[in-house]
Amino acid sequence: MLQLLIGNKNYSSWSLRPWLALHGLGIAFEEVPLRFDGFGMDAQFKQRLRRFTPSGKVPVLVLDGVAVWDSLAIAETLAEAFPHAGVWPGAPAERAQARGLCADIHSGFTALRQHCPMNVGARLPAVGARVWQEQADLREDVHHLLERCASLLQDSSGPMLFGAFGMADAYLAPVWLRLQTYALPCAMPASVQAYVQRVLALPALQQWCADAAAENDFVPFLEPYRSGPTLPE
Numbered sequence: 001m002l003q004l005l006i007g008n009k010n011y012s013s014w015s016l017r018p019w020l021a022l023h024g025l026g027i028a029f030e031e032v033p034l035r036f037d038g039f040g041m042d043a044q045f046k047q048r049l050r051r052f053t054p055s056g057k058v059p060v061l062v063l064d065g066v067a068v069w070d071s072l073a074i075a076e077t078l079a080e081a082f083p084h085a086g087v088w089p090g091a092p093a094e095r096a097q098a099r100g101l102c103a104d105i106h107s108g109f110t111a112l113r114q115h116c117p118m119n120v121g122a123r124l125p126a127v128g129a130r131v132w133q134e135q136a137d138l139r140e141d142v143h144h145l146l147e148r149c150a151s152l153l154q155d156s157s158g159p160m161l162f163g164a165f166g167m168a169d170a171y172l173a174p175v176w177l178r179l180q181t182y183a184l185p186c187a188m189p190a191s192v193q194a195y196v197q198r199v200l201a202l203p204a205l206q207q208w209c210a211d212a213a214a215e216n217d218f219v220p221f222l223e224p225y226r227s228g229p230t231l232p233e
């Protein structure tokens with residue numbers, strides 16, 4: 001029995017990663033949504049999470065009654081529990097690359113995270129143009145990721161980064177949603193552009209975006225750039 005505790009789909013990039021991986025790899029699970037009513041200790045969100053994780057954060061995977069928190073720990077747990085599902089590539093060199101990429105995303109790219117928080121349904125091109133111009137570290141983050149993807153795709157048998165869909169593709173998916181939201185004017189190599197289109201067209205990712213829209217839940221403390229759901233930037 002597998003459960004995944006997740007936050008608001010419009011905002012929670014960390015929840016999206018294992019959710020998309022589970023769907024993309026065909027591993028059945030039950031989704032347990034926890035609304036982001038606040039990140040303070042008195043928030044319902046924190047209260048409901050308390051018995052699963054001391055981190056107070058989503059995602060949390062519950063596998064046979066054991067709670068596993070943190071997206072990277074979840075990735076390794078899935079690889080262990082479902083060794084034939086293709087969480088990581090089969091070849092050791094590729095597996096090392098995929099793990100390294102996920103670890104780098106997990107601990108880095110803070111400028112992209114800070115200036116372009118995930119907001120699936122919003123369209124903020126003016127904000128994107130401004131932060132792109134003002135924030136050199138954001139430009140570096142994006143250029144670095146695009147170069148890395150281009151290089152991996154060159155060696156990949158396709159259609160995904162390491163051949164078949166895996167955790168690395170799921171880890172990068174929120175980046176492509178951010179580029180969409182903020183319309184960052186980055187120069188994207190054609191191979192990466194085609195890859196991004198393939199990821200965005202994945203039925204599971206389409207489903208996540210539709211679910212995010214259906215939430216219809218504007219969460220002010222996660223909205224640095226908007227004061228209401230339909231207000232222009």
Ligand SMILES: N[C@@H](CCC(=O)N[C@@H](CS)C(=O)NCC(=O)O)C(=O)O
Nearest residue numbers: 012013014039057058059070071072
């Ligand atoms: N390193 C964690 C990050 C998880 C995380 O920051 N989750 C956010 C939602 S996307 C959260 O639950 N935040 C609650 C808080 O900051 O108190 C992971 O990889 O799972």
